[in-house]
Amino acid sequence: MWRTATVRDVVQESRSARTIALDVPHWPGHRAGQHVDIRLTADDGYQAERSYSIASAPELERLELTVELVPDGEVSTYLIEEVRPGDEFEVRGPIGGHFTWSSDEGGPLLLVAGGSGLAPLMAMLRHRAARDSDVEVHALISTRSPDDALYASEIARLRPRQGLEVSWTYTRTSPEGWEGWERRVDADMIAATGFGDPAGVRCFVCGPTPFVEHVLGLLVQAGYDASSIHAERFGPTGG
Amino acid sequence: MTDLHLDGNGMAGLLGDILGTEPTTVVRRCQSCGDRQPLGAHRAYRGAGVVLRCPTCGDLAVCIGFQEDQVTVRWFGAYRFALDQAPEE
Numbered sequence: 438m439w440r441t442a443t444v445r446d447v448v449q450e451s452r453s454a455r456t457i458a459l460d461v462p463h464w465p466g467h468r469a470g471q472h473v474d475i476r477l478t479a480d481d482g483y484q485a486e487r488s489y490s491i492a493s494a495p496e497l498e499r500l501e502l503t504v505e506l507v508p509d510g511e512v513s514t515y516l517i518e519e520v521r522p523g524d525e526f527e528v529r530g531p532i533g534g535h536f537t538w539s540s541d542e543g544g545p546l547l548l549v550a551g552g553s554g555l556a557p558l559m560a561m562l563r564h565r566a567a568r569d570s571d572v573e574v575h576a577l578i579s580t581r582s583p584d585d586a587l588y589a590s591e592i593a594r595l596r597p598r599q600g601l602e603v604s605w606t607y608t609r610t611s612p613e614g615w616e617g618w619e620r621r622v623d624a625d626m627i628a629a630t631g632f633g634d635p636a637g638v639r640c641f642v643c644g645p646t647p648f649v650e651h652v653l654g655l656l657v658q659a660g661y662d663a664s665s666i667h668a669e670r671f672g673p674t675g676g
Numbered sequence: 677m678t679d680l681h682l683d684g685n686g687m688a689g690l691l692g693d694i695l696g697t698e699p700t701t702v703v704r705r706c707q708s709c710g711d712r713q714p715l716g717a718h719r720a721y722r723g724a725g726v727v728l729r730c731p732t733c734g735d736l737a738v739c740i741g742f743q744e745d746q747v748t749v750r751w752f753g754a755y756r757f758a759l760d761q762a763p764e765e
Binding site: 438472473474486488529530532533534535536646667668669670671 | 682683684685686688689690692693698700701714715716717
């Protein structure tokens with residue numbers, strides 16, 4: 438079922454990503470990790486659909502999507518460069534039950550994000566903070582550079598800090614004076630950010646397909662149970 | 677394995693509308709290898725249409741073809757639906 442969404446606000450989130458806040462009348466609510474389909478219809482009737490993860494916590498009344506510009510992508514180009522508050526388009530959702538987490542389900546959680554794959558994991562971190570949950574969560578975020586990093590200042594302020602550990606790795610350019618990781622996710626990083634005992638840990642991995650495949654291999658090698666690893670892959674689909 | 681595959685989550689909106697239930701948690705038993713995996717864990721490949729493949733053995737799971745205002749879906753394997761998963765609305 439498609440609903441009409443109205444753009445309430447647009448915020449530049451990084452060099453190439455924007456967060457679009459939407460008002461969706463009769464929105465039934467969502468769970469952290471779910472996504473929506475977006476449908477744009479041109480004046481001549483041509484339609485294009487794409488899926489975007491929901492970045493906002495279920496506790497927030499508006500819906501926030503973070504969209505990364507795909508060069509020449511017809512939908513992301515519109516959402517990044519054209520869309521203005523008051524614009525309308527159609528959304529379908531919330532969608533997905535496989536890649537979701539609620540604080541009631543407990544933890545511990547290991548979250549691994551590549552690029553804009555952070556969006557649905559951010560919904561989980563925001564949900565955890567909104568519920569004042571102390572579920573143990575370790576997050577490993579891979580990003581190209583500080584200019585590409587999403588939600589960095591908000592993540593630094595997330596409460597409660599207790600039980601939450603966030604690690605960043607910069608694959609191209611790191612901040613000045615950075616002494617942390619400056620490479621792609623590898624086994625050492627998984628060992629350092631993960632849990633001593635992988636039993637019972639739920640893992641959520643989201644990013645571009647090659648990133649996800651790589652991390653899934655590392656997690657299984659590190660002893661995490663394949664059935665407790667949830668993955669969401671994206672691109673390239675034409676953006 | 678090509679870089680083009682996504683996963684079953686990306687087709688969940690369409691399949692959910694067709695099935696009237698949340699599709700990513702529907703467990704499919706593969707007709708080829710016998711493994712049971714949720715549709716959300718299946719791999720999706722996009723071409724003229726979309727093909728979902730078993731994440732374990734790679735055999736066909738769901739083929740989706742798009743016509744102007746119609747969709748054709750071929751299902752392979754056995755699908756287990758929870759009866760308490762009423763569609764929303």
